[in-house]
Amino acid sequence: xxxxxxxxxxxxxxxxxxxxxxxxxxxxxxxxxxxxxxxxxxxxxxxxxxxxxxxxxxxxxxxxxxxxxxxxxxxxxxxxxxxxxxxxxxxxxxxxxxxxxxxxxxxxxxxxxxxxxxxxxxxxxxxxxxxxxxxxxxxxxxxxxxxxxxxxxxxxxxxxxxxxxxxxxxxxxxxxxxxxxxxxxxxxxxxxxxxxxxxxxxxxxxxxxxxxxxxxxxxxxxxxxxxxxxxxxxxxxxxxxxxxxxxxxxxxxxxxxxxxxxxxxxxxxxxxxxxxxxxxxxxxxxxxxxxxxxxxxxxxxxxxxxxxxxxxxxxxxxxxxxxxxxxxxxxxxxxxxxxxxxxxxxxxxxxxxxxxxxxxxxxxxxxxxxxxxxxxxxxxxxxxxxxxxxxxxxxxxxxxxxxxxxxxxxxxxxxxxxxxxxxxxxxxxxxxxxxxxxxxxxxxxxxxxxxxxxxxxxxxxxxxxxxxxxxxxxxxxxxxxxxxxxxxxxxxxxxxxxxxxxxxx
Amino acid sequence: xxxxxxxxxxxxxxxxxxxxxxxxxxxxxxxxxxxxxxxxxxxxxxxxxxxxxxxxxxxxxxxxxxxxxxxxxxxxxxxxxxxxxxxxxxxxxxxxxxxxxxxxxxxxxxxxxxxxxxxxxxxxxxxxxxxxxxxxxxxxxxxxxxxxxxxxxx
Numbered sequence: 001x002x003x004x005x006x007x008x009x010x011x012x013x014x015x016x017x018x019x020x021x022x023x024x025x026x027x028x029x030x031x032x033x034x035x036x037x038x039x040x041x042x043x044x045x046x047x048x049x050x051x052x053x054x055x056x057x058x059x060x061x062x063x064x065x066x067x068x069x070x071x072x073x074x075x076x077x078x079x080x081x082x083x084x085x086x087x088x089x090x091x092x093x094x095x096x097x098x099x100x101x102x103x104x105x106x107x108x109x110x111x112x113x114x115x116x117x118x119x120x121x122x123x124x125x126x127x128x129x130x131x132x133x134x135x136x137x138x139x140x141x142x143x144x145x146x147x148x149x150x151x152x153x154x155x156x157x158x159x160x161x162x163x164x165x166x167x168x169x170x171x172x173x174x175x176x177x178x179x180x181x182x183x184x185x186x187x188x189x190x191x192x193x194x195x196x197x198x199x200x201x202x203x204x205x206x207x208x209x210x211x212x213x214x215x216x217x218x219x220x221x222x223x224x225x226x227x228x229x230x231x232x233x234x235x236x237x238x239x240x241x242x243x244x245x246x247x248x249x250x251x252x253x254x255x256x257x258x259x260x261x262x263x264x265x266x267x268x269x270x271x272x273x274x275x276x277x278x279x280x281x282x283x284x285x286x287x288x289x290x291x292x293x294x295x296x297x298x299x300x301x302x303x304x305x306x307x308x309x310x311x312x313x314x315x316x317x318x319x320x321x322x323x324x325x326x327x328x329x330x331x332x333x334x335x336x337x338x339x340x341x342x343x344x345x346x347x348x349x350x351x352x353x354x355x356x357x358x359x360x361x362x363x364x365x366x367x368x369x370x371x372x373x374x375x376x377x378x379x380x381x382x383x384x385x386x387x388x389x390x391x392x393x394x395x396x397x398x399x400x401x402x403x404x405x406x407x408x409x410x411x412x413x414x415x416x417x418x419x420x421x422x423x424x425x426x427x428x429x430x431x432x433x434x435x436x437x438x439x440x441x442x443x444x445x446x447x448x449x450x451x452x453x454x455x456x457x458x459x460x461x462x463x464x465x466x467x468x469x470x471x472x473x474x475x476x477x478x479x480x481x482x483x484x485x486x487x488x489x490x491x492x493x494x495x496x497x498x499x500x501x502x503x504x505x
Numbered sequence: 506x507x508x509x510x511x512x513x514x515x516x517x518x519x520x521x522x523x524x525x526x527x528x529x530x531x532x533x534x535x536x537x538x539x540x541x542x543x544x545x546x547x548x549x550x551x552x553x554x555x556x557x558x559x560x561x562x563x564x565x566x567x568x569x570x571x572x573x574x575x576x577x578x579x580x581x582x583x584x585x586x587x588x589x590x591x592x593x594x595x596x597x598x599x600x601x602x603x604x605x606x607x608x609x610x611x612x613x614x615x616x617x618x619x620x621x622x623x624x625x626x627x628x629x630x631x632x633x634x635x636x637x638x639x640x641x642x643x644x645x646x647x648x649x650x651x652x653x654x655x656x657x658x659x
Contacts, residue, residue, distance in 0.1 A: 364509075364555045373553040377535065380545060385536040389521035389529050400521050405533050420525075422620035423627065426518035426565055457617045482617045502518065503565070504620065 009129055010245075011107075011121045012154045012166035013140055015100060017057035018117030022093040023086040025148055030084055035059045036067055036076055037086045056088070099147045101248060103140060112159070112245040115194075118166075120159045122245055137172030160240025164211070167192045190214055195233040199226050203233075211237040254281050254292075255346035263302050263339025267331055270340060274327055275320065277345045282318040285349060291316040293350035295323060297330070302338040311375060312406040315367035316350040322368050323347075329372050333379035374405060394466055396474060397492075397501060398427060423504040425490055431499035436491060443479055443491060446500070454484040480504070507531060511556040515543035516565035540570035544578055547593070551582055554589030561595045568598070576603050609633045 015021055020037045024030065038053040055076050058067045065080040076083055093116060100119050104111040110122040123129045129136060137153035144151040154165025156175035165175040168187045188211045190203055202225070208214050214237040222234045235241055256277040264270045285292060293316040299307040311326050364370050377386050384402045392399040435447035446453045458481040465475035478501070479491040488504035511533040512519060519536075521529055533556060537543040540563055547561050563571050579602045586593040595602050602608075611633040619627060 366553075366555060369553060370555040373549055373555065376549050377546060380542070380549070381535060381537070386534065386546075388532060389534055391521060391529075402534075402536075420523065420624035421622065422624065423615060424523035425520045426516075427520045429517050459617055459620065480617060480620050488615070488617060488620065502520070505615070 007124060008157050009123045009126075009133070010156055010159045010162040011123050011133075011137070011140070012156075012159070012162035013100060013104065013119045013121070013144070014152045014154070014163070014166035014169075015096070015117035015144075015149055016152060017059065018096070019088050019093060020057040020059060020086070021117075021149055022096045023089050025096065026089050026092050027086065028148070030086070033084045034062045034065060034067075034080055034082050035084050035086060036062050036073075037088060038073060040087065096147075096149060099144065099149065100151075103143050104248075106143070107136075107140075109247075110245060111248055113248050114246065118163065120162055120245060122159075133174050134172055137174075141171060156239075158240055158242050159245060160236055160243070164188060164192065164236075164239070190233070190237070193233045193236045196229045199230045199233055202226060202230070254284055254349055255296075255344060256280055257342065257344040259342045260340065263341055264343075265339045267328075270331065270343065271324065271328060273343055274345060275324055277343070278320045278323050281345065281347045282320050282323070285318045285347065288349070289352070290349040291318045291352050292323060292347035294348040295327060296344075296346040296348065297327065298344040298346075299336075299340050300342040300344075301336055302341050305337075307334065307336070312371065312404055313368070314364060314371040314374070314406055316352065317368060319368070322371075326371055326375055329375040329379065371406070395464055396466055397431075397476075398429065423488065425502045425504055427502040428500055431492070431501050434491070434498050434500050436493075436498040443481055446481070446483060446489070446491070448500075455481045456484060457482040508557045509533060511535065511550050511559045513537060513543045513547045513550070513559060513561040515540050515561065515563040515571075518565050519562070540566040540574060544574055544582070547582060548585065551585035551589055551591055551593060554591055557591060559586075559591055559593045561593065563595065563597045563601070565598075571597060571599075571601055574601070580604050607635060609635055 017037075019039075020035065023037050024035070036055045036058040039056040040053050053073050055067060055069050055071045055073065057069060058076075062076075062080065062083060065083075067076045067079050067083065071079075073085055076085070097113070097116050100117065101111075101113060104113075104119045104121050108121050108123055108126065110125075111119055113119045123136075126136075133155045137155065140153050141151050152166050152169040153172045154162050154167070154169050154175065155173070156162040156165050161175050165173045189209060190200070190211060190213075193211070193214075195203065203209075203214065208217070214234060217234065219231070219234060223231045226233075258273055258277065260273075264273070282292070293313060295311045295313070297307075297309050297311065301307070309330060311330055313323070313326060317323070374386075386405075387402040388405050388407070390401045390403045392401065432448070436443045437445040437447070442458050443455050445455060458479050460477070460479035460481075462478045463475065464478060465473070467473045468475075474494070477493040479493075481489050481491055483489055490501040490504065492499050492501050507527070509531045510528075513535045515537050517536040517538070519534060521534070524532070533550075535543070535546045535550075537546060543561060543563060543566070547559060550556050550559050582593065583602075583604045583606075585591075595605070600608070611631065615627070
């Protein structure tokens with residue numbers, strides 16, 4: 001057997017009869033009865049024919065009366081008329097699982113939970129754990145007992161041995177090495193490995209009932225006859241392969257919602273509410289060493305309308321005052337028809353920036369203030385009138401979007417970049433309608449409402465078109481002209497209408 | 506050094522297709538409706554001081570709107586720029602900023618053939634006269650040097 005490094009210590013917490021324990025939390029008065037839990041929920045099995053559900057777990061009294069998992073409810077009732085059948089309660093099972101994960105989280109952030117009711121903790125970093133494994137196990141059991149949960153705890157050097165130890169434990173079991181394998185493995189049935197039904201059936205036919213018997217089989221023989229699944233079960237029976245934990249990463253929610261009994265009509269109470277929300281959210285961020293990169297605000301009004309806004313922060317932070325100032329700047333310019341009924345605030349979490357600027361690169365002087373400045377500018381100019389221009393993949397004039405200046409997006413392929421020619425075009429938005437007189441099919445005069453210009457020279461025409469495959473089809477005839485006022489203009493004819501696109505220079 | 510640049514576009518005439526992707530990525534473009542809004546935008550940016558360069562393009566803004574900007578506003582903007590260490594460049598069709606530290610009159614003697622020449626070549630040939638330096642310095646100022654296109658005349 002492979003020798004594991006002695007510095008590594010894992011603990012497995014197992015809640016035996018997980019579904020039954022969860023169901024009993026809903027019906028605690030049934031605790032002393034002959035109990036079994038069926039593998040379906042009450043709502044799901046309501047329409048089924050009676051007696052078709054199978055027993056998932058039975059308590060000790062029921063097991064003593066010959067009721068075992070896998071029996072149909074009819075078979076179980078035939079064994080014991082006093083049997084009380086419970087249905088699984090999914091919500092309660094979820095709550096129990098969360099309690100288990102919380103308990104694990106109190107000891108270490110490095111833990112896995114590969115199945116409901118089982119949690120494996122890497123306690124290698126806990127100081128002095130090797131000397132106080134027994135008391136640690138008892139502490140874990142005591143903590144879970146406060147939630148009416150019975151737990152068994154196993155300690156070992158590697159995760160798989162710890163799982164086996166937990167299954168073999170009466171309360172707390174410490175597996176100290178290969179010498180205790182025969183005792184430990186000898187106790188456990190092969191069911192604890194959760195082999196596939198085919199492997200299970202073959203092992204049953206071979207008369208293999210315990211892990212010790214399975215581990216005693218030759219590896220090559222098991223691999224040849226049972227394949228990869230059988231070999232995996234054999235390796236688990238031998239104590240596993242010293243794998244890494246599949247860590248549980250709890251999903252943290254960084255949003256808060258407040259439903260208001262009386263609508264808020266002014267800014268001050270709304271800011272008071274937002275400050276409280278920010279305090280809570282920033283505390284959650286701090287617990288995970290995160291900062292906020294953006295604030296998503298959703299206001300629902302009494303008339304059912306909503307106001308939604310994503311406010312970016314120049315440099316991610318969890319400074320409540322700063323985040324509130326960004327909200328204040330935005331809300332200051334907001335006018336609503338009715339009172340605010342509910343407020344939802346969500347912070348986008350991000351890791352704290354650990355970047356070091358380059359020697360010749362200068363970042364923003366005061367990024368926090370800059371976010372506020374951008375919010376001010378947006379309030380002044382309106383949405384879509386300030387930011388970073390982003391071109392759309394078309395040659396149609398003025399085809400661009402305005403993105404937020406702080407928006408981090410992957411750089412677009414530089415398909416329009418290249419050696420630029422000529423003077424830049426100052427675009428008229430929208431293009432101005434003009435009258436154009438032609439001479440020999442070329443523009444000769446431009447007539448506006450105020451004046452008429454003579455065209456002294458003209459380049460063109462240049463034909464552009466696009467979207468010919470759909471209803472947005474467009475085509476333009478573009479001329480570059482020098483007018484008698486000394487300026488260079490871009491003229492275009494689109495659908496028989498002449499427009500002045502802009503002036504060069 | 507690739508620093509971010511703010512363009513306060515007084516008449517909303519900037520064509521983003523005329524600059525490279527790299528330039529667009531560090532450009533903060535304010536699309537103003539008139540000269541008054543441009544002044545407000547520039548004021549906010551200069552007070553902030555995070556943008557090391559602020560370009561204020563008022564060339565195609567209507568004359569009347571630009572002339573209505575009081576002199577004290579330009580003085581305030583200059584003081585803000587000095588205080589925050591921001592380079593502020595105002596582009597106008599005629600002499601407008603009384604307190605400008607430097608005033609440059611650019612000549613654009615380009616004909617239609619210029620539209621086919623490389624941009625770099627045109628930039629290299631760009632010529633201008635420094636017509637004023639320092640506040641109150643007596644220099645021979647030219648009040649109109651460039652032709653006014655249709656947009657500014659309205």
